[in-house]
Amino acid sequence: MAKANEYGIYCLMDMHQDLFSRHLCQLFNDQTDFFSLVEPSDIRKAEGCVLGRDPQGDPIHPNNLVRGDGAPQWVVALCLPDKDVGGDVWGLPLSCARGEASTSAFFPFTLWGINIFLSLDVNRCFATFFAGRNIYPDYTVPGDGRNIQDFLQDHFTDAWRQMARRVARYPT
Numbered sequence: 668m669a670k671a672n673e674y675g676i677y678c679l680m681d682m683h684q685d686l687f688s689r690h691l692c693q694l695f696n697d698q699t700d701f702f703s704l705v706e707p708s709d710i711r712k713a714e715g716c717v718l719g720r721d722p723q724g725d726p727i728h729p730n731n732l733v734r735g736d737g738a739p740q741w742v743v744a745l746c747l748p749d750k751d752v753g754g755d756v757w758g759l760p761l762s763c764a765r766g767e768a769s770t771s772a773f774f775p776f777t778l779w780g781i782n783i784f785l786s787l788d789v790n791r792c793f794a795t796f797f798a799g800r801n802i803y804p805d806y807t808v809p810g811d812g813r814n815i816q817d818f819l820q821d822h823f824t825d826a827w828r829q830m831a832r833r834v835a836r837y838p839t
Contacts (some may be wrong), residue, residue: 668834668837672838672839676839678839680830680834682826683737684738685737685783686737686773686779686783686786686789687737687738687789687792688737688738688739689736689737690738690739691743691771691773691788692771692782716759716763738796740753742792742819745818745819746791746792746796747788747791749768750768750771754769756769757769757770757771758771771788772788772789773789795815795819796816796819796820797816799815799817799819800816
């Protein structure tokens with residue numbers, strides 16, 4: 668914002684949550700090791716998890732390249748309490764995970780726009796955020812007591828307040 672203001676560039680703030688959160692698809696393979704946070708000797712290779720084959724026929728293994736935006740991991744964990752969000756096999760295809768509670772319903776090789784409609788986990792998160800009072804009327808956040816929708820929306824509102832405070836001094 669400071670640099671944009673120096674040049675008179677106006678900015679539009681956007682939380683940009685197309686797929687709700689990057690933490691729904693943390694483990695995937697982009698066919699490079701660039702920005703990967705796991706070593707080639709990662710345990711998932713030893714367990715035989717292969718997402719496909721490259722043009723030379725070599726196996727394509729998942730990595731955990733973290734990119735994207737949206738809700739933080741704690742929000743995803745609250746929206747999907749039955750899942751091991753952030754566990755060691757979170758985000759792997761079901762064929763490579765130890766069970767449905769270990770992974771995401773995200774489809775790693777599908778265009779993001781399609782995943783908005785096809786991923787059950789993405790849809791559950793959006794539904795919890797926007798309609799939690801109706802869908803989960805008895806789901807109150809442990810230690811807080813508010814319904815999940817109210818809890819999440821209050822935190823989202825507070826995040827916007829924090830952003831507004833930080834950029835309020837810039838007219839752009």
